[in-house]
Amino acid sequence: MENMNVFVARLLPSAEYIEKGHRACQGCGEILAVRLIHKVLGKNTIVACATGCMEIVTSSTPDTAWKIPWLHVAFENAAAVASGIESAYRVLRRKGKVPDRKINFVAMGGDGGTADIGIQALSGALERGHDFMYICYDNEAYMNTGIQRSSLTPYGASTTTSPSGKKSIGQMTWKKNMVEIAVAHGIPYAATLNPSFPIDLVMKVKKAMSIKGPKYLHVYSQCPTGWRCPSDMTIQVGRLAVLTGVFPLYEVENGRYRITVPTPKRLPVERYLETQRRFAHLLKAGVMEDGLTPVEKIQKRVDEEYSKLELKEKMTHG
Amino acid sequence: MGKLKGMEVSIAIAEAVKLARCDVISAYPITPQTHVVEHLSELVANGELDAEFILVESEHSALSACVGASAAGARTFTSTSAQGLALMHEILFIASGLRLPIVMALANRSLSAPLSIWNDHSDTMAERDCGWIQFFVENGQEACDFTIQAFKIAENPQVSLPVIINFDGFILSHMIEPIELPSQEDVDRFLPPFEPVRKLDVSKPRTIGPVGIPEIYTEAHMAQENAIRQSLEVILTCWNEWERLCGRKYEPVATYGTEDADIVFVAQGALCESIRTTVKKLRGEGEKVGIASIKLWRPFPDLHFLKVIEKARLIIVVDRAISFGGPGGPLASEIKGLLFDKGKNIKVVEFIAGLGGRNVSIGDIEGMYRKAKGILKGEKAKKEGFEIIGLRV
Numbered sequence: 001m002e003n004m005n006v007f008v009a010r011l012l013p014s015a016e017y018i019e020k021g022h023r024a025c026q027g028c029g030e031i032l033a034v035r036l037i038h039k040v041l042g043k044n045t046i047v048a049c050a051t052g053c054m055e056i057v058t059s060s061t062p063d064t065a066w067k068i069p070w071l072h073v074a075f076e077n078a079a080a081v082a083s084g085i086e087s088a089y090r091v092l093r094r095k096g097k098v099p100d101r102k103i104n105f106v107a108m109g110g111d112g113g114t115a116d117i118g119i120q121a122l123s124g125a126l127e128r129g130h131d132f133m134y135i136c137y138d139n140e141a142y143m144n145t146g147i148q149r150s151s152l153t154p155y156g157a158s159t160t161t162s163p164s165g166k167k168s169i170g171q172m173t174w175k176k177n178m179v180e181i182a183v184a185h186g187i188p189y190a191a192t193l194n195p196s197f198p199i200d201l202v203m204k205v206k207k208a209m210s211i212k213g214p215k216y217l218h219v220y221s222q223c224p225t226g227w228r229c230p231s232d233m234t235i236q237v238g239r240l241a242v243l244t245g246v247f248p249l250y251e252v253e254n255g256r257y258r259i260t261v262p263t264p265k266r267l268p269v270e271r272y273l274e275t276q277r278r279f280a281h282l283l284k285a286g287v288m289e290d291g292l293t294p295v296e297k298i299q300k301r302v303d304e305e306y307s308k309l310e311l312k313e314k315m316t317h318g
Numbered sequence: 319m320g321k322l323k324g325m326e327v328s329i330a331i332a333e334a335v336k337l338a339r340c341d342v343i344s345a346y347p348i349t350p351q352t353h354v355v356e357h358l359s360e361l362v363a364n365g366e367l368d369a370e371f372i373l374v375e376s377e378h379s380a381l382s383a384c385v386g387a388s389a390a391g392a393r394t395f396t397s398t399s400a401q402g403l404a405l406m407h408e409i410l411f412i413a414s415g416l417r418l419p420i421v422m423a424l425a426n427r428s429l430s431a432p433l434s435i436w437n438d439h440s441d442t443m444a445e446r447d448c449g450w451i452q453f454f455v456e457n458g459q460e461a462c463d464f465t466i467q468a469f470k471i472a473e474n475p476q477v478s479l480p481v482i483i484n485f486d487g488f489i490l491s492h493m494i495e496p497i498e499l500p501s502q503e504d505v506d507r508f509l510p511p512f513e514p515v516r517k518l519d520v521s522k523p524r525t526i527g528p529v530g531i532p533e534i535y536t537e538a539h540m541a542q543e544n545a546i547r548q549s550l551e552v553i554l555t556c557w558n559e560w561e562r563l564c565g566r567k568y569e570p571v572a573t574y575g576t577e578d579a580d581i582v583f584v585a586q587g588a589l590c591e592s593i594r595t596t597v598k599k600l601r602g603e604g605e606k607v608g609i610a611s612i613k614l615w616r617p618f619p620d621l622h623f624l625k626v627i628e629k630a631r632l633i634i635v636v637d638r639a640i641s642f643g644g645p646g647g648p649l650a651s652e653i654k655g656l657l658f659d660k661g662k663n664i665k666v667v668e669f670i671a672g673l674g675g676r677n678v679s680i681g682d683i684e685g686m687y688r689k690a691k692g693i694l695k696g697e698k699a700k701k702e703g704f705e706i707i708g709l710r711v
Contacts, residue, residue: 043523045520056529059527059529060528060529060531061529061534062534064525066523067523068520068523069519069523069524069526070523070524070525070526071385071386071518071526072526072527073386073527074382074408074409077378077382080374080378080379080380080382080386081382081383081385082386083344083372083374083383083386084342084344084372084382084384084386084389084394085386085387085518087344087370087383087392088342088386088387088390088392088394089390090370091342091368091370092390092391094368095341097511098391098519101520120379121375121376121378121379123375124376127375128372128373
């Protein structure tokens with residue numbers, strides 16, 4: 001069931017919590033993930049949203065796309081704001097001032113709001129053990145401000161602040177491993193999700209909802225605008241990200257790793273890179289100082305990371 | 319009337335928060351605010367205060383957590399100083415813009431650099447325009463009373479704004495003073511439970527903090543401006559109620575000797591007690607001098623202030639912060655602006671004193687008076703603009 005990669009619409013609740021008419025770009029994988037995740041979370045959910053794409057496209061006064069309570073404060077503090085909401089409900093429930101019912105407290109942010117400017121507030125909230133879920137919607141750059149690089153922009157990607165040029169192949173650093181950082185806090189649940197694998201996504205959100213304490217969900221969020229790919233390729237690009245091993249789908253429950261969509265036989269990374277123009281310059285790039293082409297370096301890194309993941313799975317299930 | 323008890327002012331503030339039955343506290347330790355949060359931690363740990371204390375990793379998160387808690391409908395308190403307030407800067411404006419009734423006790427301390435843990439008003443003056451209601455207190459009793467009152471004022475549906483209570487770091491925060499804590503029954507009678515105007519509630523979903531397009535932003539700010547201006551009435555009513563409850567009377571501008579004074583001191587915070595002592599001494603010697611202590615800083619009580627200085631021929635403004643390269647200290651600039659606006663041709667003599675914990679003695683204050691009196695008699699001031707008291711040359 002969990003490994004089924006086919007989308008079965010009737011398995012999902014019909015209720016929608018993100019209303020139609022929001023201003024997300026055509027083919028946005030992020031809003032698709034938000035929609036699916038909130039279908040699972042349901043109406044007893046309160047969201048603290050960081051500044052970013054999802055904030056601006058869903059909340060331009062006097063319109064709102066949200067059918068659940070939603071609060072936006074600033075860019076770097078969604079986790080701290082969620083800490084406050086969760087604590088308030090804890091004490092108000094204790095004092096009998098609010099009904100005693102289960103509420104999902106959610107903080108959401110983009111890759112910049114999570115891994116760069118918001119990492120301190122996130123670390124604090126994870127460490128304090130609030131009963132909340134942090135969801136990072138990772139579209140791999142500051143898309144809202146015009147495709148500037150973040151610490152989650154992949155190696156070799158050309159962005160407006162890491163452009164490829166005569167002396168640069170684009171982003172020169174490797175993507176920060178946010179899931180490992182979250183896991184290092186000793187939280188009960190962390191996972192990677194991808195809207196191109198909706199059943200896997202749904203199962204992980206359901207599991208996260210059932211666990212008390214801090215949960216970290218890292219969601220691969222396709223961005224045709226920033227990745228420079230056709231908007232009808234969103235799902236295909238997301239599938240290739242997993243099938244090439246670029247974005248493996250796994251979960252870490254109480255320190256135990258499990259690859260939820262195993263890809264022991266992976267497609268070559270070129271298959272993924274060639275779908276997006278942010279990587280176009282890499283495909284014709286020659287060898288670098290270390291004797292490898294950028295594509296070879298990416299392939300090597302992906303294989304190493306995947307092996308490490310398999311090893312962790314093996315070690316924690318021994 | 320309750321009993322006067324010797325206690326540290328920081329402890330009295332924490333006890334006031336307890337009496338207010340605060341739900342959520344979020345703070346990060348910084349000298350000289352620490353005793354407030356330490357005592358609150360003890361009250362929570364001992365079960366004397368049923369609250370959630372969120373021990374955050376920075377002041378930015380402290381205020382962010384308060385915003386979340388307040389938006390969820392909890393009575394919320396924080397406390398900080400200097401660099402901590404500066405780190406909160408971004409969220410200060412959001413808290414007031416979202417109209418959340420958070421209460422903050424601010425132990426005034428100078429801003430770095432050079433690093434100084436000691437007292438002045440540079441921290442709060444840098445946040446003058448953050449949209450919070452702002453009070454200055456002179457002593458521990460006021461710090462305690464204003465903390466309880468702050469919740470009532472902030473949570474009034476007509477106001478719905480956050481409140482800062484400025485109390486001087488060390489000079490007040492670490493001082494043991496005779497303080498009367500009101501009884502829990504009196505506070506319960508005075509301060510009803512928090513009924514939020516709007517909150518994050520799954521049975522009535524709301525979008526809070528959306529994007530404000532140009533067609534809306536100006537109107538939102540005007541609504542906020544109206545709310546803070548109109549809060550003056552609520553504050554006055556609150557103080558009347560407090561007087562009936564505890565017998566202590568508060569005014570936006572507290573005065574002594576201003577009725578017949580030619581020269582009036584204008585200042586804020588604990589320094590006003592020293593000035594009052596000096597004024598008493600000088601009046602004993604036949605000098606026509608008074609003091610106006612600005613207790614309510616935002617909204618600025620224009621009419622109250624103008625009435626107080628109606629008969630004055632000269633005003634001495636004592637600032638405890640510099641506006642580098644500006645037309646005077648922050649308080650003096652405002653006073654001069656107000657007088658100009660109202661067509662009042664009153665001479666203003668400006669001093670800046672007590673920066674970074676530098677002591678301001680009765681002798682210093684007397685010296686300010688002598689200089690001002692000389693100017694009133696036609697002597698020329700040594701230099702244009704402000705003079706810094708106690709500057710080593």
